[in-house]
Amino acid sequence: MPRRKEKRTHQDLSTIFDMIEYPDAFRITYLANAVVFPTYDTIKKDFGLIRAEYVLLACLSHYDVLTAQDVSRISGRPRNTVGRAVHRMLDEGYLARTPDAKDGRQATLRITPEGRALHEKIAAYLKERQENVLSALSAKERHTLSQLLKKAALDVASKDS
Amino acid sequence: MPRRKEKRTHQDLSTIFDMIEYPDAFRITYLANAVVFPTYDTIKKDFGLIRAEYVLLACLSHYDVLTAQDVSRISGRPRNTVGRAVHRMLDEGYLARTPDAKDGRQATLRITPEGRALHEKIAAYLKERQENVLSALSAKERHTLSQLLKKAALDVASKDS
DNA sequence: GCATTATTGTACCATTTGGAACAACTTGAA
């Protein structure tokens, strides 16, 4: 175990990478914390969307029509969080809501052109960020990592129904 | 793009896995969201620690002596969050604080045997969870993934100094 | 030595978050 000599920095993490009892989970978490959440901060600052709002936008940009409940189920976030995001995005004009004629409880949501344009800007930013994060890997390594992550993620997705 | 026919579920994510503009970042985020954060919820429920408190415990279980500021730098969390966790963990007896004789501003923190015992229990739980998440991969795939994640994570860690 | 600047830990506050309960509506069974 490292003994204290001088100021600890973020770099000291490298020793934990090997000492930790659950190295893979830790590395995944580390990448997510170091990359994804600062990214959400940037999205909030530069694009004015909080996380729940961007999740909603991303869902609607990949599905044609969804209800708020669908978004909740797909994204795994609670209904009230999604509901708040829906109202905010309606006010901003990034999505449109149509009451369902057949079911008076629910309303169908669609993304507007403005919403799609916003999502494209944010997606481009996220992609750039992804490239930066994985720039240490070769093309072949990138491909391998991508496949392994997909395999693991799909397995997880299949487990919690 | 999928058109609406019936209820969307969490499983619909599998289509997004390929459609998304930043597939690797998305998969990493997905694994972190599906695995790590529910895990934090479990840690809170079963062990009574919030995330900041567990981060503190994990840091102190891998370094001999740290100040609150060290923990903040290593973990990347703000000082006030760490400070709150320190007081809570002191009250619970999971760590000990000694005022620094040389620097009146700071105090050195150490984990207590109780804290170490708690961390071992939580670490065992996290390890089990990790195994469950990666169970779809073969031993060889696990090893490859582990190496690639380490390479990417260390590169990221080296970038933000 | 003295004044300015930097650092540590803390307090305050606004924001985000999600659990629980609720009303409106639909579905299913008797």
Added chain:
DNA sequence: TTCAAGTTGTTCCAAATGGTACAATAATGC
């Protein structure tokens, strides 16, 4: 048909989070 149970969207509330500012102490420059 009618009533119980389930679903959708919303409101309310408590908890966690992190930015900002602050007091105390240390380090630096003159």
